[in-house]
Amino acid sequence: MATATTEWVPLSRHQIAARIAQDIPEGWYVNLGIGVPTLVADNVPKEREVVFHSENGILGIGPAPEKADLDPWLINAGKEYVTLLPGGSFFHHADSFAMIRGRHLDLCVLGAYEVSSRGDLANWARSDDDTAPAVGGAMDLAVGAQRVWVAMQHVTKSGEPRIVETCRYPLTARASVTRIYTDLAVLDVTPDGLQVREMVAGLSLEALQEKTAAPLRLAADR
Numbered sequence: 001m002a003t004a005t006t007e008w009v010p011l012s013r014h015q016i017a018a019r020i021a022q023d024i025p026e027g028w029y030v031n032l033g034i035g036v037p038t039l040v041a042d043n044v045p046k047e048r049e050v051v052f053h054s055e056n057g058i059l060g061i062g063p064a065p066e067k068a069d070l071d072p073w074l075i076n077a078g079k080e081y082v083t084l085l086p087g088g089s090f091f092h093h094a095d096s097f098a099m100i101r102g103r104h105l106d107l108c109v110l111g112a113y114e115v116s117s118r119g120d121l122a123n124w125a126r127s128d129d130d131t132a133p134a135v136g137g138a139m140d141l142a143v144g145a146q147r148v149w150v151a152m153q154h155v156t157k158s159g160e161p162r163i164v165e166t167c168r169y170p171l172t173a174r175a176s177v178t179r180i181y182t183d184l185a186v187l188d189v190t191p192d193g194l195q196v197r198e199m200v201a202g203l204s205l206e207a208l209q210e211k212t213a214a215p216l217r218l219a220a221d222r
Contacts, residue, residue, distance in 0.1 A: 060088025
């Protein structure tokens, strides 16, 4: 652990994705949600086999394509262009959700508006002007995957904590999140509360707690 100073820099979106990619073991089947999670596929080491799934019916997604290699017919659930690795496959949307509901995914990485100290997930909103995303397949993924990790900014643009005791947004799933990756820290959701596994260099636990609306403690094995 680095000595705490006032000099610390939050991680970028790509750095959050790269940090998540470090923790995905060989051989896992992984669904990536919209936003920062989709960047994870670009950051898994080439020598490590991880099979990425998209709920619109793809297994074996590769890194984002170069502009010259873009296939306009090959997109993920977020309507982003993707590549297909050797051995990859396409299948019906219903078959894709059978995989999810059958608990065949080792991990799902989702974005979130808020996560509670109990691992409740809120990653959609009701909006009269349709600017906020609807729930989509997230409810199925949040309860169907063996594990759920969240990628998110630690606070809102106005500085409000996104990690809270009780979510204010409508819930996607209760007690589903096991780990949270933010631009400031990596936190485990445990039966004893939130445990800090890692912080950006220079950030103190006290400073992190000020930006978190739920109690934190350092993980014993960090």
